[in-house]
Amino acid sequence: MARYTGSVCKLCRREGEKLFLKGSRCHGAKCSFEKRSYAPGQHGNSRRAKLSEYGIQLREKQKVKRIYGVLESQFRNYYEKATQQKGVTGENLLRLLESRLDNVVYRLGFAPSRNAARQLILHRHFLVNGRMVNVPSFLVRPGDVISVRERSRKMTVVHEAMRRIKDDAVMPWLRVDKAKLEGEFMEQPARQDIPVQVQENLIVELYSK
Numbered sequence: 001m002a003r004y005t006g007s008v009c010k011l012c013r014r015e016g017e018k019l020f021l022k023g024s025r026c027h028g029a030k031c032s033f034e035k036r037s038y039a040p041g042q043h044g045n046s047r048r049a050k051l052s053e054y055g056i057q058l059r060e061k062q063k064v065k066r067i068y069g070v071l072e073s074q075f076r077n078y079y080e081k082a083t084q085q086k087g088v089t090g091e092n093l094l095r096l097l098e099s100r101l102d103n104v105v106y107r108l109g110f111a112p113s114r115n116a117a118r119q120l121i122l123h124r125h126f127l128v129n130g131r132m133v134n135v136p137s138f139l140v141r142p143g144d145v146i147s148v149r150e151r152s153r154k155m156t157v158v159h160e161a162m163r164r165i166k167d168d169a170v171m172p173w174l175r176v177d178k179a180k181l182e183g184e185f186m187e188q189p190a191r192q193d194i195p196v197q198v199q200e201n202l203i204v205e206l207y208s209k
Helices: 010-015 025-028 053-068 072-083 087-097 101-108 114-122 156-164 202-209
Strands: 125-126 144-148 174-177 182-185
Touching: 053 072, 053 087, 053 101, 053 202, 072 202, 087 101, 087 202, 101 114, 101 125, 101 144, 101 174, 101 182, 114 156
Parallel strands: none
Antiparallel strands: 125 144, 144 182, 174 182
């Protein structure tokens, strides 16, 4: 399975903003972006060049890909699927990305980051409706219940992640039971409830050319 193996801190620096890809580290003093907010590379500390219209659209697409941890071919497939659904294509795209199992596990507070959620899913630590699923890109549907496997309920990484998340921080389309270590994907999220600061219409314009 192809995946990005480089420094995720460089991705934040490339986009010029914090994408919160390393969980709690992004909120602390060890955050690399706080120390070096300029772009990576030999000339990264020089003034950023003014982007063209295409450049702005491309950066927005790259930002969303990096936030959700998907590669180009995956992202393109999500876009094609979004165009076939009713409603606004850009919003449909974000809903599909939010429905990925790794994102849902992260949003429920079972993992400190999406990357950590992917690793836990690949190692077979989660169930969907009582059945083990080890595919991070699995699309969760309304009504699906996600739970930690019985043998994995004492994992430190899960309990530390749960302690860090506040009850009011759980997304309104999710329900979580910390005692049972399970959550429910209740409904597809509305765009205003998705806490991702992107202009998805720019992505649609990019792919429409």
